[in-house]
Amino acid sequence: MNISLPIIDGPVATAQDEVARISRGLSEAFLFDSDAGKYAFVVQGSQLFRTDEKTYAMLSDCKDDEQAMRAALKSLGCRLKPVADKPVPNPVSAISLAVSQKCNLACSYCYAEQGGFGQPQRSMSEEVAIGAIERLIRDVGTGNRVNIAFMGGEPLMNRRVLKSATQHAVKFATDHHVDVGFSITTNGTLLTPEDGDFFEEHGFAVTLSVDGLPSEHDHARPDKQGNGTFNRLMDRVRPLLRQQRRMQVSVRSTVTPSSGSLVEFLQNMIDRGFHSVGVSPLLSSPTGNGEMNNRSLKRMLRQMIECGDEFQRAVAARRRYPFLNIVNAMQEIHRGSQRALPCGAGDSYVGVGAEGDYYACHRFVNDDERWMGDLQSGVSETARTQWTSNRHVHMQEPCRSCWARYLCGGGCHHEVIHRGRSACEFIRGWLAYCLDAYAKLSAHSPWYFGVAD
Amino acid sequence: MPSLQPTNLTAQSLYRGRGNPPSAHPITSISNCFPGLEFDFRVIWKNVFVGIEVHEAFNYVIDVNDPAIAAQGVEPAMRILDVDGDAMQVDVVGPDPAGNQRVLGDNNLEWTNALARIVQQHSGNTVRCRFVTEGAAPISADLTIRDFFKDGQLDPAVIPAGTLTQGLCSPWQADYRECGCYYWAASRPDFVNAEPDGGGTKGHNWMLKDRTDANKALTDNQVTWDRIGAADQISYEDLYQAWEEHLKFIIGGNDQS
Incomplete structure (x- = not known):
């Protein structure tokens, strides 16, 4: 398939181009011609159909007319499944605890501005952490599951509270018949073998921030003295990589215009024994440092497709290639996920700041406009309802008429609020690639989706 | 003739094949599983215990095929009282004509709910069940729960195609x-x-x-x-x-x- 190439090499789309393109009936179905056949992705219900030549031609004729497209799809037996304008409220089942609003590194693009979120550095008290955990578990109710994420800053700078809060959560959840899962996002430079024991005991999902191979990482993520941190964190994480059974140790990498080869980076991390690797472009930083522009996004898309191709080769050979972006995309497309929101932020998930205030997510800590209550009165239902209603993809432009709206959900709230939708072409290009990959995998390797060959 | 071939799960679940009536989907059907106008799940429950045949209505034993189970005292026309301690029938409580709350009788529970835990936790294993004949004391017997799910779907090796609709002629x-x-x-x-x-x-x-x-x-x-x-x-x-x-x-x- 050639979908990615015009996007990568063609001229940068202007806002007018965008409006012209989306008004061509593409808001109901996205048609693509793959090596595995001709396909129609029906937006309402995120349904993927293989078509014959005649049907493809018939649907192509409707591209300029949404009404005609809907009628054609219905006449073919396709049932459109609209997303309600009003989001269905979900109970809060996940929190992040900014246990340490300080950090030992000095990454120039950090959304948390070295941990303090633009304010003096501080640590969360045990009382606040436990209060937030108890409220979460009590409110979610018997028989349900909660997730507790330790974030920062660098959460291991407040190891004592991290550990006592975890132990308390286990006991409190058991008493209330609630399942609990834990995760931590760390820069890895403070990890100890004892931390590994603790994370293994409690089945933590451990995510390390690694921004490229040694020289790139050292440039992007120096310590306060300006020294590189790659070797330090790899030395520290090595015992955990050997130890992971219940815990999973993964990598999340922020891509900036100066990042190097993704395919090499991925292989390097996989060879070191990381459970999985995900990448994400830097779209918004407080200083503007390292933000991706159109050119660098096109380059990144080309590199992600290179990794995606490697993933497809690996699946064909029944070999594991844990490139999270495509692994997750395959599952979402297979299930036909339909998102009214891009993530759980402000809905089923809220961030807790060091002082015990709730925010829409971990990135909005100390952001008064995204404040959602405090420990004393709990998460404000009014704030949550208002947030999810306003952030609904039907309320967003140009999302409302984009074919990818229910796969994307409108993009990361934090990035969109601070920078606008600067990566739509990148996201659509990646999703188009993933749809094509799904079409091929489901035809040639159905076993990957649990279907007999 | 133009056609679509559903590929992912939502397409498979929402697509209506040529010739199928609107009620072919759970979303557009009556979805009444007792017995069900589109499919009859009772035919699955009929064989949920290995060695005996049962009917969901009234927790009723239709037949006992395995002599070893018969030797435990299980007979046709008995009713199932409980399975692994989970009640299969409950007392119905309500007001009598004078307005006093009292037990009005018993009612059997719908098995999709009543047996959910048993099927989830004990498929393929043996559990203790209690049976009763009217006027007699309950008896206990150990029965194996048939394992009819595979990967979250009915296992075609255990439940052949057509089973769910075989009783739906009228x-x-x-x-x-x-x-x-x-x-x-x-x-x-x-x-x-x-x-x-x-x-x-x-x-x-x-x-x-x-x-x-x-x-x-x-x-x-x-x-x-x-x-x-x-x-x-x-x-x-x-x-x-x-x-x-x-x-x-x-x-x-x-x-x-």
Whole structure:
């Protein structure tokens, strides 16, 4: 398939181009011609159909007319499944605890501005952490599951509270018949073998921030003295990589215009024994440092497709290639996920700041406009309802008429609020690639989706 | 002829194949699983215990195929009281005519709910069950739960294709026996030809074959659900063959001959 190439090499789309393109009936179905056949992705219900030549031609004729497209799809037996304008409220089942609003590194693009979120550095008290955990578990109710994420800053700078809060959560959840899962996002430079024991005991999902191979990482993520941190964190994480059974140790990498080869980076991390690797472009930083522009996004898309191709080769050979972006995309497309929101932020998930205030997510800590209550009165239902209603993809432009709206959900709230939708072409290009990959995998390797060959 | 071939799960679940009626999807169907107008899950439950056949209605044992189970005292016509400690029937409590709360009788639970934990936790394993015959003390027996799910779907090796729909040739006729007046889309009497009789009322259960005056009885003796399947009642076959002849038209609560 050639979908990615015009996007990568063609001229940068202007806002007018965008409006012209989306008004061509593409808001109901996205048609693509793959090596595995001709396909129609029906937006309402995120349904993927293989078509014959005649049907493809018939649907192509409707591209300029949404009404005609809907009628054609219905006449073919396709049932459109609209997303309600009003989001269905979900109970809060996940929190992040900014246990340490300080950090030992000095990454120039950090959304948390070295941990303090633009304010003096501080640590969360045990009382606040436990209060937030108890409220979460009590409110979610018997028989349900909660997730507790330790974030920062660098959460291991407040190891004592991290550990006592975890132990308390286990006991409190058991008493209330609630399942609990834990995760931590760390820069890895403070990890100890004892931390590994603790994370293994409690089945933590451990995510390390690694921004490229040694020289790139050292440039992007120096310590306060300006020294590189790659070797330090790899030395520290090595015992955990050997130890992971219940815990999973993964990598999340922020891509900036100066990042190097993704395919090499991925292989390097996989060879070191990381459970999985995900990448994400830097779209918004407080200083503007390292933000991706159109050119660098096109380059990144080309590199992600290179990794995606490697993933497809690996699946064909029944070999594991844990490139999270495509692994997750395959599952979402297979299930036909339909998102009214891009993530759980402000809905089923809220961030807790060091002082015990709730925010829409971990990135909005100390952001008064995204404040959602405090420990004393709990998460404000009014704030949550208002947030999810306003952030609904039907309320967003140009999302409302984009074919990818229910796969994307409108993009990361934090990035969109601070920078606008600067990566739509990148996201659509990646999703188009993933749809094509799904079409091929489901035809040639159905076993990957649990279907007999 | 143009066509679509559903590829991912939402496409598979929402697409209506050429020739299929609108009710082919759970989302557009009546979705009544007792017995179900689109599929009849009771046929799965029939064999949920290895070695015996059971019917979901009234927790009823139809047949015992395994001598080892018969040796434990399980016999046809027994009712299942509980499985691995989970009750399969409950007391129904409500107000009597004087307004006092009391036990009005017992009712069997729907197995999709009542057996959910058992199937999830014990498929393929043996569990202790209790059975009862009216008027006798309950007996205990160890039975194996048939493992009929595989990867979250019915295992075709255990439940062959067509099983779920094999009993659906005439679902609405069957429903004359399956449903009471409280669970019927249109007017459907339980008790007909009623007339005052002393302090009570006598009449006929609508399912009675013999609805002559001599066969009238008090409500409690005839409408009780336990009598379903009795020889003096209209059978499924009767309904399939000649429902209108047996049921007759009921006008003003009385048979019109």
